[in-house]
Amino acid sequence: MNCPQCVYSNPEGVKFCLSCGEKFIKGNSQEEDNSFFYEFAHYVDMVPKLEQSVEPKIQNIFSRVFRNHSELEAERLFIVGTALTTPKISEVKSTWPKPWLFARVFIISLLAFVGLHIGFSYFSNINFIPGLIIVGAFAVPLTTLIFFWEMNAPQNIAFYRIIFVVFIGGIVSLLVALVFFDILKNIINPITIGIAEELAKAITVISFVKYRKYRYILNGLLIGAAVGAGFAAFETAGYALRALLSGDTQNLYTTILWRGILAPGGHVAWAGLTGAAFCRVQGDQPFNLNMLFRVKFLRVFILVVLMHALWDTPITGMFPYGHIFLMITSWIVVFLLIRAGLKEISEKIELQRDGARGF
Template identity: 45%
Template sequence: MDSFERSPHGSSTSGEPQASADPSHTVTGRHLLVCIAGPDLHKRILVGSAAVQLGTSADCAVLSDDPEVVGAFARIRLENNQVRIDALGTLPLYIDGHSSSTVLARARQQVRIGRSLWEVHIATQPVSVFDFVSRMGDHLSNAAGIEKPAEWNAGEMFADVTKKHDDSEIEANFTVGTALTTPQLGEIDSRWPKPWLFVRVCLLSLALYWGFLFAWDRFHNVNLIPGLIMIGSVAIPVSLLIFFFEVNVPRNISLYQVIRLLLTGGLVSIVISLFLFDWTEGLSNWLGAASAGIVEETGKVLTLLLVVREKRFRWTLNGLLLGATVGAGFAIFESAGYALRAALGPGGDVAMRDTILNRGVLTLLGGHVLWTGLTGAALWRVRDNRPFDRSMFGDPRFLRVLGVCMLLHMTWNADFALPIVGYYGKFMVLGAATWLLVLGMIQSGLKQVREAQAEEAIRRSGQMEATIIPISSASAR
């Protein structure tokens, strides 16, 4: 989003060649390595001249779920129009039934990596907007080390939105995170969540906003302006926050904790960012509005120090919610500031209403809530169940996600257009790519819960066997 300190201003346009406005005039040939069977089923890797690594280590661009693909297992790149795969460990690769430490695969050839079967695909077709978004999602997912959301189904996830829900269900959704309402590990529902409450909150907030608009248009009472700004700035960020509150399937963070962090985290992140703007004035002069991508993302990440030491918040999904909470606080205070500035400017109430509307719509596509949610999830994914240590900020798994979010923020603020989609389409594409990363992080968080549940089940099974054997022995005697 725009820098809290200064409004966006013009800068030189992109020096990159612009693509044809007609998508049918642009043709691409992409090499994709697609998993068609095995533990990594449905994963795909966009292969280019720059090598990417497949495995489970922090420096791997593509994370594998294959139990045999451990560490930095394979390096993949394009060589002479073929996909070259180099085994980095002692286990070989297999192509056409033959084992080898290095393989060169052409279109439709299949390679076995660990227990998974991969096939080379070449996509050659006109570039559409959907293809452009998909390509950007591939690149960003690889750069951030977040798997694409292969398990996600939109129809299933939002199936409960249109169903009837009574007040008791709404109260039950908010009554979580206490000693009596936090489920035990084995009781957590680790299936894909079905959030619906966020839609109700959004509709209620918008209804209140339109109520203030009606009153303002009818009476033009200045006392209505604070309410108009407040409700307009809160509506979308808080609705998104409720979405992440529902997605947090461990149900171990209370509404009180969220509200407290929303207020304190929003203020602290803005104050830290303002100090950073003062200390990095040269960066702002050089990059313009795009500098906010570096400064503000850093400020919000540092604010997460308020809660990252809480041992009971151990899950990646906890980090997603807590990061989104800090981002929502920042977005609310920033939008209120811009709305007030517009109201006091030459545009008056018309400019204020336009500012509230534009920033609200853009918050749905991307912005502080999503970006900080991603960096929070990445930090908690690194921390896992260990005590927090400052060195975790230097873990590549965190830095890669932070870097991608900074890049998204900088591109959002920069005054240039993306190929194919143009200037205004840029926000749509960045928003779609950001949501792909968010869904991928939700998928990763759900897997973390399932793995912990499986480990606990094995541990309990072992304890039961250890208890049963002595009793059986005693009975035999």
């Protein structure tokens, strides 16, 4: 079954191309699908087949979330990033990726959390508490991370590497932040908290990407999101445990709920923005400390610190409306950097083609 769009050779029985996601045609009409969401997604997905635009089309980005996807499609996603499965830059598509796996991860996490909640709340079995806290803390950060992983168009980072960064990067960034807090213990306020935590994550992210193996903007976005996801999840687990030890079970659920709702626009997005900004500055060049003082990096990092400081500022009415506004702001910048990352790939593809032609 060769895909008519990308000519990828698919195994028999799949409904969508495992490479580009194109829905296969049977006879002269598409397979019947009574899903309203599929029809809507298909309608907004009608873009020219040869289009190479990287302009944002938000409705198209999420158009495959409600489609049916086989296990083979998910399995193919999880094998990218190895020496054998990383595509050449000339084979990478510079159009906006259309992620869908993140939604399945969220549903699975939600079902697991509900099961753990039933075990603890209705059967009063305390053995479910550790799982309840862990799943509740990791569910949304991990879901957001999977979204960034699917948006990594170069497909050059293996998933096992991402898990490594989540755990090691999350722990290291927390420890570095504690060092900064100890230094700044006499002047703790929202600004110093923002500086300490964002600087700690920035140092950790840069330590993972500075050796140029991950040199694309989208790579920095993903590695940063992995560090931020670990930071956010471990921090949430700590706050949830404190709530539990205080004897207030309702506060435990409230902590997990609100930190989960706000997680996509917090540590995950902020660290992702820092990583993307650094990779945008570094490019193919060797690491140099002067890179940290370039305008393209500083303006993003300062913005992240300011958003973090506002997030922690005890302004009346800040929660939750102010946090929601900051979430939206964070994701506007995220999509701007995703677009910059796709343009970067498009330019590299063109340079390689020009080189092949002898220009």
